[in-house]
Amino acid sequence: MKTSARTTILLLLPAVAIYVVLLALPLSTVLEQSFRVFTPGRIGSEAGASLTTENYSELFVPVYAHYFIRTYLLAFCASVIALIFAFPIAYYIARNASSMARKSWISALIGLLFLSSLVRIYAIQLTLGPVGILGPAMSFFGVNMSGGPYLNFVIVAGLLHYQIPMSILILIGAVLNLNPRLTEAAQALGASAFSSHRTVTLPLCIKGLISAFLVSMTLGVSAFAVPWILGQGRVLFISNLIYSRFGEVGNYPSGAAFSVAMIVLSLLLIFLMSRLTTLLDRT
Amino acid sequence: MNVLELKNVTKKYGEHVAVDGVCLDIEKGKVLSLLGPSGCGKTTTLRIIAGFTSHDSGIVEISGKNVGHLRPYERNVGLLFQDYALFPHLTVAQNVAYGMRYRGTPSSVIPSRIKQMLSLVRMSGMEGRYPAQLSGGQQQRVALARALATDPQIVLLDEPLSALDAKLRVELRIELKEILRSVDATTIVVTHDQEEALSLGDEVVVMQAGKIVQRGTPTQIYAAPADKFVAEFVGRSNWFHGATRDRFTGGVSSYITSEGAEIRAKSAQSEQCGRADLCIRPESIELVEEAAGAIAPDPERNVLTGVVFDVAPLGADVHVVIELPGKTRLLVIRKNIDRIPAVVPGQSVRAVFAASDVLLFSDRR
The missing domain is CATH 3.40.50.300 (P-loop containing nucleotide triphosphate hydrolases)
Structure with a gap:
């Protein structure tokens, strides 16, 4: 059936309207704000404030640049660790578990994602935090529980709480798509269990691995409550900075500039990862 | 080794x-x-x-x-x-x-x-x-x-x-x-x-x-x-189930099938068989039209009369299904190059096969 151009436009109209009102408009407001001069004491920029790029040059001030580096670095570490933990579990669930066990695993993982983020965060706080049950052990080993390195570790643990179940769910799909005969073929040809996974399973799951990594990165970079609570105010992410700009200081232009920078960085990351996928994926 | x-x-x-x-x-x-x-x-x-x-x-x-x-x-x-x-x-x-x-x-x-x-x-x-x-x-x-x-x-x-x-x-x-x-x-x-x-x-x-x-x-x-x-x-086969009726010299015995037909089988094992399953490969059966006249009686030959049910020319082979009295069906495979009788469904024919072509399996039930 052929649809005329007019019908196509009419059919697209509702979706376009929703996108304009709910996505393009708010984003353009943010973009517009990010170029305005801010007068301290106000909430948001003055109507008709003059244009400036100062909000962006502020990003390169070491203090702020550190927020970016820390956010992306910790999210990156957590995402990589999540993949390392998630892949063998996903492989086991997809390959070795009975269909009954697989169903229970998947339900449990989805259930875990439904758990309130605050519950998870306080659970970690109660385990690894200064008054947590592991506190005495940590102080026994001489770990400074208020020091930066330890707080980074606790934040990564907090991020993993989201990322591991999510990655497992994504990777189960990738492993299920893989012909189990391929691993057997590799082993029949003399590759050890480890070699067969390295040369066959991993390269063929690369799409799933990159998707899981990107989703983990997204969850990690945009984390707000995890660093907010587990960072004890000492280690904060960009999201916390943006919140304080908007909510506490009322400096909308600066908060908007941070937000735009984050969007650009994330798009760049997605672009790089998809390039990487095309390079690595030979299937 | x-x-x-x-x-x-x-x-x-x-x-x-x-x-x-x-x-x-x-x-x-x-x-x-x-x-x-x-x-x-x-x-x-x-x-x-x-x-x-x-x-x-x-x-x-x-x-x-x-x-x-x-x-x-x-x-x-x-x-x-x-x-x-x-x-x-x-x-x-x-x-x-x-x-x-x-x-x-x-x-x-x-x-x-x-x-x-x-x-x-x-x-x-x-x-x-x-x-x-x-x-x-x-x-x-x-x-x-x-x-x-x-x-x-x-x-x-x-x-x-x-x-x-x-x-x-x-x-x-x-x-x-x-x-x-x-x-x-x-x-x-x-x-x-x-x-x-x-x-x-x-x-x-x-x-x-x-x-x-x-x-x-x-x-x-x-x-x-x-x-x-x-x-x-392995291969296609026609099956009958029967009980020994007579034993003849030369290892030939005759069986009465559950449909009432008599089939003769020649086999080394036939001596021990009381009840047996009889198997006839479809390619060892000849078709003889009624018009061809009487077939000379031979104790080592079986002749079953039936009606052609279906004829399927499958390239090199022709599969002919014969319906015997008692609704038993018999598959006959002939090479297309043979001068096979041009049988048509509904026609009366005789299926002829040697007693030595009958495979005999004693029924241990």
Whole structure:
């Protein structure tokens, strides 16, 4: 059936309207704000404030640049660790578990994602935090529980709480798509269990691995409550900075500039990862 | 010396016995077909030999060495999977080279060996292609080259031709046989396809319910099946169930079938049979029209009168179904080149077959 151009436009109209009102408009407001001069004491920029790029040059001030580096670095570490933990579990669930066990695993993982983020965060706080049950052990080993390195570790643990179940769910799909005969073929040809996974399973799951990594990165970079609570105010992410700009200081232009920078960085990351996928994926 | 020897190998899955005391041996350079319906344990047997499934009891020996405790990659067994299992992310050349890297082929030899293997399977010039760019038949050839490249002690083929269409299957079957012979590969072909089994194998082993029922040359399996199951599974057959009525000299006995017809059978075993299953291969039956006049009586010949039910000309063969009194149907296969009577449905004909063509299986029920 052929649809005329007019019908196509009419059919697209509702979706376009929703996108304009709910996505393009708010984003353009943010973009517009990010170029305005801010007068301290106000909430948001003055109507008709003059244009400036100062909000962006502020990003390169070491203090702020550190927020970016820390956010992306910790999210990156957590995402990589999540993949390392998630892949063998996903492989086991997809390959070795009975269909009954697989169903229970998947339900449990989805259930875990439904758990309130605050519950998870306080659970970690109660385990690894200064008054947590592991506190005495940590102080026994001489770990400074208020020091930066330890707080980074606790934040990564907090991020993993989201990322591991999510990655497992994504990777189960990738492993299920893989012909189990391929691993057997590799082993029949003399590759050890480890070699067969390295040369066959991993390269063929690369799409799933990159998707899981990107989703983990997204969850990690945009984390707000995890660093907010587990960072004890000492280690904060960009999201916390943006919140304080908007909510506490009322400096909308600066908060908007941070937000735009984050969007650009994330798009760049997605672009790089998809390039990487095309390079690595030979299937 | 036998390249492979299975002694009393048994594998159970819970209560289900998948492989039940299988004894099997194969000489160097021979091709053995393992034939049976799905679920008969032939694939489990293959997986036990390859090392992917562990057996519960018995001994698996390759070249006189017990390999029961060895992992698949510690045995030198070439395996061709039903779906070929080519590595989709590697080129044809990389696929063929894969096993050589692990089996210790010197890297200086690998390129020439790839060339040699690909020319063996007539895939020269395809080195740089990916499996997705190949047809089913080509993938099969590459998979075979990959399995043979490491010079395995034994080659296992799992339903090697079942994924191909009928015409290609026949072509590749002949080529496969030629390739296996040229590299002197000791081979086990696992299949449920009797044509594949009979044409590829120097010997055929028929399995049922985890047990070996018969082992013999393809001709023996077809002409002298060990039991009713083998006769039914290999080739087409017409069956009657009957009780002995008379015994004559020369090993001929006559049976009254449950439909009331009399069939004479000549067989060495007929002496012991009280009740028996009678099997007649469709190609050993002649059709004689009513118009041809009376047939001279012969104690070693059977004549059954019936009505033609269906005539199906299938190219080289013509399948004629005759309905005998009592609604029993008889399949008759004649070569199209024979001057077969131009029978039409509804016509009355006589089905004539020799008593010695009746296979007799005593009924132990």
